[in-house]
Amino acid sequence: MDMQQMRYVVAVAETRNFTRAAERCSVVQSSLSHRIAALERELGVRLFARSSRRVELTSAGAAFLDGARECLAAADRAVADAAAATGAVRGRLAVGVIVTTAAIDVPELLQRYRAAHPDVHVVLRSGRSDELTAAIRNGELDIAFLGLPEGEPPLGVETVVLDHDEHVLVVPAGHRLASAPRVELRDIAEELFVDFAAGTPGRTQSDQAFAAAGLVREVAYEAGVVELITRLIARGLGVALLPSAFIRPLAAGDPGLSLVPVADGPHRVEYLAWSRFNPSPATRAMLDVLGVGARAGRTAGAGPHPA
Template identity: 85%
Template structure:
């Protein structure tokens, strides 16, 4: 058994298709099939259940693939550590980011990182802050840019505060409040709202602010994509509370949207988070690009 067989098994488990697995591994299908069959013979176990249309892991296969992923990750880390010892950073960097990140210009950061470390393969993943923090703790992500309600902090990871931000009210042009210089939560509680999905940290920021005031509001539309939310608002279907640092540049020059400060509105803290346990050379290199010195 060798690492290449493990890679083939993981690829087949993830694609559930011999042709797609072979394409991912850059080999012909017959070669991949032969190596998988040889692996099963060597182990004396059936790892995959096959039919003319389907390929699925057996219980033995699921256990094997879980261990294979750990072995492959360890092998990749060994190669990265060896290269780092010679001053070369290589390997994989998995970066998580919330959709409303505004404290850093991520494309610009990645451009500088690429210029310094062209041999690192960067993988980007978007999601909600709590899921991204959990992925760091579990080793699926190396670093992430998060946003949480003021007073909350990611747990089980190293963090650095990047920015503090206030939410603003986003209304369509022509709305009754469009000419207001400022508003309060009580003044807008009766509006129909567009917001992020219930249960997410992005949604919690507004929910907690209204709850603290003893106010109840109607959230008629929930979405995970800011562009869709602003389009709903522009159509007059509702209003929303959004981080000013993010929505401000987005709405600049858009005649269909108006941003209004909210005196007692939600506040958000943006964080940089990374693993506190044995960060990879690629992670340490990204922290260096960001001007962050990890704790000793």
């Protein structure tokens, strides 16, 4: 058994297709199939159930896959550590980001990082703050930009606070409150709302604010992306509470939207988060670009630190 066979198994497991897996690994399909078959003979188990139309992991294959990924990650880390010892930064950096990040210009940051460390393979993943935090803890992500309700910092990861923000009311132009200097939650509790899905951190911030005020609201439309939320609002289908730092630049170029301050609205904290356990050279290099590298060096492997 060798590392290449493990890479082939992971590729087939992720693509569920031998042809696409071979393309990903830059080999001919017959060679990939032969190497996996040889591995199965060596192990004495079938890793994949195959038919003319489907490829699925067997229970033995699923068990092998976890270990194979760990071995490949360890091998990649060994190569990256060896390069770092000579001053070179290589390897892979997995970055997570919420769709409403405003404290950091992520594309500009990635451009600067690539210019400084062109040998690092960077991957970007968007998602919810809770999902991204869990992905850091289980090793799927190296670093992430999060947004969470005030007083609820992410757990089990190192963090730096990037910004504090408050939500504003987003209404269609011409709405009865469009020109109001400020509103309170009780003024808008009877409105129909557009919001993120129930249970997500983006939604929780507003739900908690209304609950704290003893108010109940109706969320008529749920959406996973801000672009859909603002389009629904512009059509007069509802209103929303969104982070001001994120929505202000978007609303400035959209005459169909108006923003109104909310006196008792939700507050959000944006965080930079990364694993507190032995950050990779690529991760430490990103923290240096962000200006928090010294803290990473002090806290790597240490216990909890306040956000």
